[in-house]
Amino acid sequence: MSVPETTPVFALPHRPSRLRAALVSLRPRQWTKNLLLFAGIIFAAKLGDLSRWGEAFAAFTAYCAASSASYLVNDVRDAEDDRLHPSKRLRPIAHGDLSPRLGLVLAALLLVAAVLLVTRLGVASILFLCAFIVLQAAYTLSLKHVVLVDVMTIAGLFVVRAAAGAAAVEVRISPWLLLCTALLALFLALAKRRGELVLVGAEATPGRPVLEGYSLALVDQLVTVVAASTVISYCLYTFTARGSKAMMITIPFVLFGVFRYLLLMHRHDLGEEPEEILLRDVPILLCIAAWAVAAAVILSVT
Numbered sequence: 001m002s003v004p005e006t007t008p009v010f011a012l013p014h015r016p017s018r019l020r021a022a023l024v025s026l027r028p029r030q031w032t033k034n035l036l037l038f039a040g041i042i043f044a045a046k047l048g049d050l051s052r053w054g055e056a057f058a059a060f061t062a063y064c065a066a067s068s069a070s071y072l073v074n075d076v077r078d079a080e081d082d083r084l085h086p087s088k089r090l091r092p093i094a095h096g097d098l099s100p101r102l103g104l105v106l107a108a109l110l111l112v113a114a115v116l117l118v119t120r121l122g123v124a125s126i127l128f129l130c131a132f133i134v135l136q137a138a139y140t141l142s143l144k145h146v147v148l149v150d151v152m153t154i155a156g157l158f159v160v161r162a163a164a165g166a167a168a169v170e171v172r173i174s175p176w177l178l179l180c181t182a183l184l185a186l187f188l189a190l191a192k193r194r195g196e197l198v199l200v201g202a203e204a205t206p207g208r209p210v211l212e213g214y215s216l217a218l219v220d221q222l223v224t225v226v227a228a229s230t231v232i233s234y235c236l237y238t239f240t241a242r243g244s245k246a247m248m249i250t251i252p253f254v255l256f257g258v259f260r261y262l263l264l265m266h267r268h269d270l271g272e273e274p275e276e277i278l279l280r281d282v283p284i285l286l287c288i289a290a291w292a293v294a295a296a297v298i299l300s301v302t
Contacts, residue, residue, distance in 0.1 A: 021092035022106060025075060026068035032279065034063040036158060036181065040166030040173050042292075043241075043299060052169040055121055059168035062117035062129060063161060065110040070136040072107040076100045077140065121168045128164035132157065147213030151189035158185035176237035183230040187258075190226060191265055194219045223265075227258050246298045253291035260284050 037060040041052050075082065075093040082094035092098040111133065118125040139153045162181045166173035196208065197216050234254050238247040260283055278284060 021097035037165035044171035069107040069110040155186040
């Protein structure tokens with residue numbers, strides 16, 4: 001008796017829904033960068049002002065929408081290159097889970113929503129958001145391909161966030177704090193470039209064209225300079241801040257955070273997203289929490 005041949009059955013890969021694909025394309029994990037919008041209300045010691053918290057939250061939501069719009073435009077523009085990358089090929093637009101046309105429509109809607117959210121916050125908030133959108137567009141379209149200008153643009157975007165957060169709640173923010181913000185963002189951007197260089201060298205992974213203008217030796221030197229400048233500028237900020245003598249207590253937290261990050265950067269391969277270590281490393285998370293509590297207490301009682 002012969003056994004009938006059976007046709008092999010292959011399971012088709014599950015394709016995520018459009019809604020899920022759209023949500024992934026918004027990159028909600030990156031929204032943590034926009035928490036900087038709350039710096040103004042925190043450092044101005046206005047923690048008990050509920051109306052200002054509402055304004056700060058509106059600004060935060062607007063910048064999350066604007067950031068996600070830029071990610072969508074970036075993914076549409078880089079879809080072909082992303083398909084050649086081992087991890088970026090899984091992005092919904094590059095993978096075919098979300099059409100480029102739908103991505104652009106969603107980006108336009110998000111930009112409109114962002115503008116509507118900041119309209120009630122005043123002219124300054126509108127101007128800051130426009131500056132953010134223009135600078136983000138310039139980065140996506142060309143500046144991310146220019147050596148050194150790429151990381152400086154990233155730092156500029158963080159400064160706009162910090163200034164916009166202060167403008168939304170109508171408080172003054174220290175110039176030294178803005179400088180600290182720029183330097184810390186520059187530090188993280190350079191660390192990201194270093195991670196990309198390590199990954200490209202180890203796995204022969206296609207990298208972004210701008211990496212051809214960098215080298216590990218150069219980036220390591222730049223990281224060292226910027227890390228030292230970040231600590232120095234924060235120390236100068238504490239000398240001029242409210243309750244300056246007490247704020248000096250927070251300097252060790254900043255030192256430990258920078259040192260810990262450098263340790264992880266050199267001891268472990270942080271890959272192309274080294275900033276994610278801020279969300280995973282327990283000592284750094286505890287350090288940030290301790291710094292935030294100490295700063296909030298000092299500013300509220302002085």
